[in-house]
Amino acid sequence: MTYRYLEHMTDAFIEVTGTTLEEAFENAGIATVDTILDIKSVDEKTKKKIEISADELDSLLYTWLEEIIILTITEGFAVRRFSVQIRKNSKYFLKAGIVGEEIDFDKHHFKLEIKAPTYHLMEIKEEKPVVMRFLLDL
Numbered sequence: 001m002t003y004r005y006l007e008h009m010t011d012a013f014i015e016v017t018g019t020t021l022e023e024a025f026e027n028a029g030i031a032t033v034d035t036i037l038d039i040k041s042v043d044e045k046t047k048k049k050i051e052i053s054a055d056e057l058d059s060l061l062y063t064w065l066e067e068i069i070i071l072t073i074t075e076g077f078a079v080r081r082f083s084v085q086i087r088k089n090s091k092y093f094l095k096a097g098i099v100g101e102e103i104d105f106d107k108h109h110f111k112l113e114i115k116a117p118t119y120h121l122m123e124i125k126e127e128k129p130v131v132m133r134f135l136l137d138l
Contacts, residue, residue, distance in 0.1 A: 002016060002017055002018065002023075002027040002030065002031075003015065003016040003017070003027050003028070003030065003031035003034075006133070008135065010138065011118075011135050011136055011137050011138050012035050012112070012114070012135070012136040012138055013121060013133070013134075013135050013136075014028070014031045014032075014035070014133065014134055014135075014136065015131065015132070015133045016028045016031055016131070016132050016133075017129045017130065017131050017132075018129060018130045019128070019129055019130070020130065021086055021126060021130050022084040022085060022086050023084075023130070024129075024130040024131070024132050025061070025064060025082075025084045025086065025094065025096075025132075026082040026083070026084045026096075028061065028064065028065065028132060028134065029064070029065075029068050029079065029082040029084075029096075029098075030082065032065055032068045032069065032072075032114070032136065033068060033072060033078065033079050035111065035112055035114060035136060036069075036072050036073065036110070036111060036112060036113070036114060037072070037078055037103070037108040037109060037110050037111055038108055038109040038111070039078075039079075039080060041107055041108050041109060042078040042079065042080040042100050042101060042108060043080065043100075043101050044080050044081060044099040044100065044101070045099075045100070045101040046077075046099070046100060046101055046102070047097060047098070047099050048071075048077065048097075048098050048099075048100075049095070049096065049097055049098070050064075050067050050071070050094070050095075050096045050098060051093075051094070051095050051096075052064060052067060052093075052094050053091050053092060053093045053094070054091060054092050055091055055092070056092070057092060057124055057126075058119065058122050058124060059092075060086075060092040060094055061117075061122065061124060061132060061134060062117050062118075062119060062122070062134075064094060064096075065117035065134060065136070066116065066117055069114050069116065069117070069136075071098075072103070073113060073114065076102055076103045077100055077101070077102060077103065078100045078101055078102070078103045078108050079098045079099070079100040080099055080100045080101075081098070081099045081100070082096055082097070082098055083096060083097040083098075084096045112138055113138070114136045114137065114138060115137040115138065116136075116137050117134060117135070117136055117137070118134075118135045118136070118137050120135050121133060121134070121135045122134050122135065
């Protein structure tokens with residue numbers, strides 16, 4: 001499994017792994033969407049792109065999770081698959097191709113609404129494998 005839920009009293013505390021930083025970010029996206037709805041029920045009908053940047057890696061993860069939550073909850077788009085590229089110059093830049101479809105609450109089995117990601121308990125270990133932990137405020 002590329003992600004798992006860790007114990008937390010009130011929020012979704014998630015640990016993801018990946019062989020690369022990009023794969024860990026893809027898995028963080030999958031875990032976030034799957035917290036909101038049943039990602040396995042999403043078909044790959046529409047392609048979109050996300051581009052973000054941040055000064056620090058933890059800020060990049062926060063912004064990434066925030067973008068996914070906005071895309072899902074506010075814009076009503078359910079993502080099935082992510083393809084992430086990250087590069088670093090003076091800042092971190094993330095470019096992602098995403099594939100999914102418009103949300104259908106009957107089909108996608110809505111689970112939980114996420115208010116926002118948080119920096120609380122956030123960890124990123126750039127080892128082999130890359131391990132990231134983050135908390136989603138429900």
